[in-house]
Amino acid sequence: MDIILKYFPNLTDTQKAQFAALYDLYTDWNSKINVISRKDITNLYEHHVLHSLGIAKVINFKPGTEVMDLGTGGGFPGIPLAILFPDTHFHLVDSIGKKVRVATEIAAAVGLKNVTTRHCRAEEEKQRFDFVVSRAVMPLTDLLKIIRKNISKEQRNALPNGLICLKGGELEKEVFPVKHQTLIHDLKEDFTEEFFETKKVVYVTINGQ
Ligand SMILES: C[S@@+](CC[C@H](N)C(=O)[O-])C[C@H]1O[C@@H](n2cnc3c(N)ncnc32)[C@H](O)[C@@H]1O
Numbered sequence: 423m424d425i426i427l428k429y430f431p432n433l434t435d436t437q438k439a440q441f442a443a444l445y446d447l448y449t450d451w452n453s454k455i456n457v458i459s460r461k462d463i464t465n466l467y468e469h470h471v472l473h474s475l476g477i478a479k480v481i482n483f484k485p486g487t488e489v490m491d492l493g494t495g496g497g498f499p500g501i502p503l504a505i506l507f508p509d510t511h512f513h514l515v516d517s518i519g520k521k522v523r524v525a526t527e528i529a530a531a532v533g534l535k536n537v538t539t540r541h542c543r544a545e546e547e548k549q550r551f552d553f554v555v556s557r558a559v560m561p562l563t564d565l566l567k568i569i570r571k572n573i574s575k576e577q578r579n580a581l582p583n584g585l586i587c588l589k590g591g592e593l594e595k596e597v598f599p600v601k602h603q604t605l606i607h608d609l610k611e612d613f614t615e616e617f618f619e620t621k622k623v624v625y626v627t628i629n630g631q
Pocket residue numbers: 457492493494495496497498499515516517518521542543544545556557558559560
């Protein structure tokens with residue numbers, strides 16, 4: 423938990439309590455339904471919570487922003503972002519029902535009013551959003567095909583609407599075929615821990631329909 427305060431020192435007491443509650447909640451739910459690698463649970467704050475918050479180093483969502491987390495699993499990056507941005511709405515989607523249940527239960531347990539969840543394939547989700555976020559789900563070009571229908575035309579943030587995903591390692595081959603305007607942000611510039619050495623945030627601008 424200290425690592426969250428190290429990089430996000432201005433949290434309210436409510437946010438601190440919500441982040442602190444995640445450890446016991448994920449430890450308990452993960453023992454029943456696997457949403458993160460069991461041996462990685464002790465690294466929850468660094469590898470999962472802080473990694474998810476890496477998106478906040480690229481964009482500060484304005485109040486009223488609508489975001490979909492595609493392939494949220496047990497709630498990453500959606501739940502940590504929903505704690506950090508209480509005035510932004512996060513819609514968490516996953517095709518595996520029991521994982522969605524974990525995300526739903528944890529969001530309710532920490533009292534998040536800005537989160538909705540849905541058990542479906544993202545291909546079936548027709549709602550529109552300002553941004554889609556995603557971590558460890560599918561290659562960039564496949565994500566772009568699915569979410570084109572979901573990005574709204576209306577702009578309300580400093581950055582144009584689009585896709586923001588967390589990626590690791592060698593990205594050249596994945597980004598090269600993407601025809602849209604793309605920005606790659608190295609998380610090692612923000613977070614000094616070795617885990618972030620190869621971690622990146624990829625932001626792709628999408629012209630909404
Ligand atoms: C490796 S997990 C990552 C989960 C979470 N984003 C995280 O970082 O912990 C990939 C998730 O994407 C989901 N997924 C894959 N394709 C999907 C699709 N077309 N629609 C919705 N969810 C999908 C899977 O069910 C799985 O839960």
